[in-house]
Amino acid sequence: MTQEHAADHAKHKQIFLHDPSDNEDKLDIVEYWRSITKRKYPILAFGLAVALLAAVVVFVMTPIYRSTVTVLIEANKSKVVTIEDVYSGISQNREYFQTQVEIIKSREVAIKSILKLRLWEDEEFDPRPKSDSWIKSTLAAVGFSDDLSEKEWSDDALAEAIYTKFSKQLTIEPIRLSQLAKISFESRSPALSAKVANAVADVYIENDLDARYKMTKQASTWLQERLTTLKNKLDESERSLQEFREKQGIVDVKSAAQSGAGKQIEEVMQRLVEARMKRAEAENAYNQIKAAPKGADLSSLPGVIRNPIIAEAKKQEAEAERRLSELAQRYGSEHPKYVQAEGELKSARDNVRRQVDTVVASVTREFEVARGTERALEGVLGAAKGTVQSLNRKEFELNVLEREVDSNRQMYDMFVKRAKETNVAGDLQTAIARVVDPAVEPKKPVKPQKVQIIAIAFVLGLFIGVLASLLLDRLDNTLKTSEDVEAKLKHPLLTTLPLLKEEETQRTSTARIFLDQPKSLYSEAIRTARTGVLLSAIDLPKRILLVTSSLPGEGKTTFSINLAMAHAHTKKTLLIDADMRRPAVSKGLDLQVGAKGLSNLVSGTATLAECVQPVQGSNLMLMSSGTIPPNPLELLLSQKFKDTLEALSEEFDIIVIDSPPVELVSDALVIAPMVTGVIYVSKALDTPYQLARKGLQRLRRADGQILGVVLNRLDFEKAEKYYGEYSGYGKYGYGKNGYTNGYGAVYGDDTASS
Numbered sequence: 056m057t058q059e060h061a062a063d064h065a066k067h068k069q070i071f072l073h074d075p076s077d078n079e080d081k082l083d084i085v086e087y088w089r090s091i092t093k094r095k096y097p098i099l100a101f102g103l104a105v106a107l108l109a110a111v112v113v114f115v116m117t118p119i120y121r122s123t124v125t126v127l128i129e130a131n132k133s134k135v136v137t138i139e140d141v142y143s144g145i146s147q148n149r150e151y152f153q154t155q156v157e158i159i160k161s162r163e164v165a166i167k168s169i170l171k172l173r174l175w176e177d178e179e180f181d182p183r184p185k186s187d188s189w190i191k192s193t194l195a196a197v198g199f200s201d202d203l204s205e206k207e208w209s210d211d212a213l214a215e216a217i218y219t220k221f222s223k224q225l226t227i228e229p230i231r232l233s234q235l236a237k238i239s240f241e242s243r244s245p246a247l248s249a250k251v252a253n254a255v256a257d258v259y260i261e262n263d264l265d266a267r268y269k270m271t272k273q274a275s276t277w278l279q280e281r282l283t284t285l286k287n288k289l290d291e292s293e294r295s296l297q298e299f300r301e302k303q304g305i306v307d308v309k310s311a312a313q314s315g316a317g318k319q320i321e322e323v324m325q326r327l328v329e330a331r332m333k334r335a336e337a338e339n340a341y342n343q344i345k346a347a348p349k350g351a352d353l354s355s356l357p358g359v360i361r362n363p364i365i366a367e368a369k370k371q372e373a374e375a376e377r378r379l380s381e382l383a384q385r386y387g388s389e390h391p392k393y394v395q396a397e398g399e400l401k402s403a404r405d406n407v408r409r410q411v412d413t414v415v416a417s418v419t420r421e422f423e424v425a426r427g428t429e430r431a432l433e434g435v436l437g438a439a440k441g442t443v444q445s446l447n448r449k450e451f452e453l454n455v456l457e458r459e460v461d462s463n464r465q466m467y468d469m470f471v472k473r474a475k476e477t478n479v480a481g482d483l484q485t486a487i488a489r490v491v492d493p494a495v496e497p498k499k500p501v502k503p504q505k506v507q508i509i510a511i512a513f514v515l516g517l518f519i520g521v522l523a524s525l526l527l528d529r530l531d532n533t534l535k536t537s538e539d540v541e542a543k544l545k546h547p548l549l550t551t552l553p554l555l556k557e558e559e560t561q562r563t564s565t566a567r568i569f570l571d572q573p574k575s576l577y578s579e580a581i582r583t584a585r586t587g588v589l590l591s592a593i594d595l596p597k598r599i600l601l602v603t604s605s606l607p608g609e610g611k612t613t614f615s616i617n618l619a620m621a622h623a624h625t626k627k628t629l630l631i632d633a634d635m636r637r638p639a640v641s642k643g644l645d646l647q648v649g650a651k652g653l654s655n656l657v658s659g660t661a662t663l664a665e666c667v668q669p670v671q672g673s674n675l676m677l678m679s680s681g682t683i684p685p686n687p688l689e690l691l692l693s694q695k696f697k698d699t700l701e702a703l704s705e706e707f708d709i710i711v712i713d714s715p716p717v718e719l720v721s722d723a724l725v726i727a728p729m730v731t732g733v734i735y736v737s738k739a740l741d742t743p744y745q746l747a748r749k750g751l752q753r754l755r756r757a758d759g760q761i762l763g764v765v766l767n768r769l770d771f772e773k774a775e776k777y778y779g780e781y782s783g784y785g786k787y788g789y790g791k792n793g794y795t796n797g798y799g800a801v802y803g804d805d806t807a808s809s
Contacts, residue, residue, distance in 0.1 A: 090528045091521055093773075098520030105516030110509050118500035122249035123239040124256045125492035128155045152229065155487070156236055159227050159259050166214050168258045169221055172251060175213040179243055182216035183208055225255065235491065245496040252494035263487040282470050289463035296456040320439045327432040334425035341422040365414055368407040375400035532743045540737070540764050543744040546751060549734060549763030550584035552614065553577055554770040566643030569617040570672050576771070577617070584614075584734070584765060585621040591732060591762050599700065599710045599730040601759070603723040604737065605750045606716050610767040611736040612639045615713040618734075623675035626708035629667070631678045633726060634715045635687035638680035644670055652681030657696050663706070676707070691725045700729055717750035727759025734762050739769040 091098065158164065174180040208216075226239040238255050242248040379396040386393045534540055540548045553576040555565060569578050588600060602618070604611040612634075619630035631653055632640035641648050646668060655661035656678070667676050684690050703710055712730065714723040727733050733754055737747045751761060 086528075087525060090524050094520070094524045094527075098517060098524060101520040101523075102513050102516035105519070106509050106513035109512030110505070113503045113505045113508050116503045117243055119241050119243060119502035120245040120248045120497045120499075121239050121241045121501040122245065122252045122494040122497050123237050123492075124252045124490060124494040126159075126236050126238060126256050126259070126488050127491045128152060128234050128236060128488045129486070152234060156227055156229050158263075159236065159238060159255070160222075160225075162218065162222075164255065164259050164262055165218055165221055165225065166211075167262060168251065168255045169214040169217050170210060171258060172254050173210075174217055174221070174251075175208075177244070177247060179247070180217045180220065182213060225251075238494075240494075241501070245498075249494040249496045253490075256488075256490050256493075260486050260488050260490075267487075278470055282467070285463065285467045285470055289460070289467050292456065292459040292463050296453075296460050299452060299456055320436065323432060323436045323439055327429065327436055330425065330429045330432050334422070334429045337418065337422035337425040340418045364410050365407070368403070368410045372400070372403040372407050375403040532745060533740050534737055534742065534744050534747065534766060535740055536769075537766060539744065540766055544737075544748050544751060544764055546735070546761050547763045549587045549765050550580045551739075551769050551771075552580045552610065552765060552767045554739075554768045565613045566616045566640075566645075567620075567672070568613075569620045581614075581617045581621045584618055584763075587763055588618075588622075588732065588734075595731060597704045597708060597710075598732065599704055599712065600762070601712045601714055601723065601726050601730040601733045603714045603733065603735060603750075603754075604716050605718050605742055605746045607637070607719070609716075609736050609738040609742060611716075612643060612713050614734075614736050614765055614767065615711050616640060616643055619709070619711040620670070620673050620675050622709040622711070623670075623673050627676075627706075628674070628709040628711065629676045629678060629703060629707040630670075631703075631710060631712045632680045633691070633712045633722065635680045635683050635690070635722075636715055636720065638683070640677065640713055641679045644677065646670075646677065646679070650679055650681070652679035653699075654681035654684050654687075654690060656681070657690055657693065657699050658684075659695070663703075688720070688722060688725065691722055697729060717753055718746065724753060724757040724759070727754050727757045731760065732762035733759045734765060736765045736767055739766050741768075 169175075175182065224241045226237075226241075228237045228239065229235075230237065238252050238259075240248050240251040240255070242251065375396065379393070379400050382390070382393045382396045388394075534543065537548045537551055540546070555568075555577065568575065569581050572578055588598065592598065600618070602611050602615040616630060619628050622628040630640065632638050633653060634640075635654060641650070650668065651661040651666045653666065656663060656666040661681075666681065667678050669675070670677050690696060700710075712726060714726055717723050723733075735747070735751055735754070747764075751764075754761060
């Protein structure tokens, strides 16, 4: 094969091949819708069947009735008296309301309701095994009775056996943002459902009253016991207080004794402070005198000089010294006035000395007196403090006894009050809840909801049907559209052949359909294939075409004949039947079977003229398979076959070879390298695309040049409706009878179309 041929083939492949990047498993809403509409009647039938089955089931089910009673739970229930310490108070919150709902659901309320109604006497709830009447009669005949077995079931045992079923049929539903709760019960009997619902509400209210009554009685008993003990303690503490007062002789200690002792201590403390100040002053003066050296002038000491007598004596002495000094300046020492002044000075100084001695002696005496006074006051203060401390100890003991008496009296008074309140509360109890809307016998059952169940069953059936349809499409691995050919086989689509009617599927009819029905869809598809072949290698003057398929029955022989007839209108064309195992071309054209053909020409037992015969009504020449050889593959592998094929290409412009399927034998793989192009025929909605892709891969490995794929027997109407095959047939006049409208009959002329 020439390089020019390969280039032309690649160009043709780029023209016809779909983008290989397309997703092979593309799914969208349109594909889903087509899958559903394609099987809409089976899906609808399945949905109706499921709905019918559901209708049969729901109509044989036993109807269930529900009755509901509405209860108002008193979160802030009124009380005649307050007894918070006797039993816990009721909180006004959601937790309290939820607690009451759970109490209604409790086992205790359920068991008491069962016992109150004796539900085991109703057939629906009777847990006792039921024996057949003939067994009872037989046992009675032989002297046995089933009374014993009935006696084995006590009321409590029957209630316990019923509890599980009872709790499943009982529903407690609190109403949001309110203090209301709905108590519902389901039963086969409408009367029983109402009866049980009302009974549960009554038992809940009665159970709460009974529990609180028991609590009140227990509290009252405990209070009475405590009152006796408290009365004895109060009497004992009062006796101890009185004995202590008599023993200590205390009469209004706080107002008399304590106040007198306090005043005494205050006065002594004040005088002691004054005495200590005087003693400190005297001690200071005394210490100054004692510290002075012997023979020193004591008149200059602060304690002495502050004495007014000393001060006056010092003044007189200073005055005498002044006069003496004045007279000494005026007179001599012998003058009488001077002598008199000197005597006065001496007398003044003697007076100072005498006064100093007197003051020193008085300072010592004052110090001794001050110290004695301080000591005496300290003794008096100590005695007063001892007296007060003694009184404090007595008053402390007295206060303890008085507090004990007051505490016992308060405790006793409180318990007496609580005991009276508890007795009153025990007689007047308010209900924790009340029935707002009692249950009544329902008129209609709540189960089964027949219409709803049937509708859901129908929808579910449709849903299952849709899923099954989508699953079938996902599992369908056949070629359904031209897009599938390009996306899954990765090769261009040459043409799509329509599905023929049953009366047209006979071999003799389909083989000549291009001649007999030139305006049909099939003929137009053949013309499309012819155009694709001519455009695939437009520069090649001669073309050898190999037509094959994956399996028998895909329509390759019919396509080969009609394609050859289409080429024969414009070019000298030869059709070769190379399927020497199951030759079908001669039968399809209703020609002589067993005539000389390809095998005879290759083996040299016949000439070309003897092996070729014309097809009536066309310019097509046919070479049948000839005599069937024992091993056709060896014949095709021979050099003589290659030489024969080259010789024939010199004689004819177009050679169409019909070969066996690829998956059965290797004949097509042997011929593929010798031809200018291979056409692969695949049957729509039948051949798995994996099988076709495998056959194409084998042909490529054998150096075969794939011109394209022909999708055969495609129902255009269904393909466009269910698979999105927008072929355009019928849009321009291509109806069931061809294309009489649109472009007109001129377009159907073979000369024009070629």
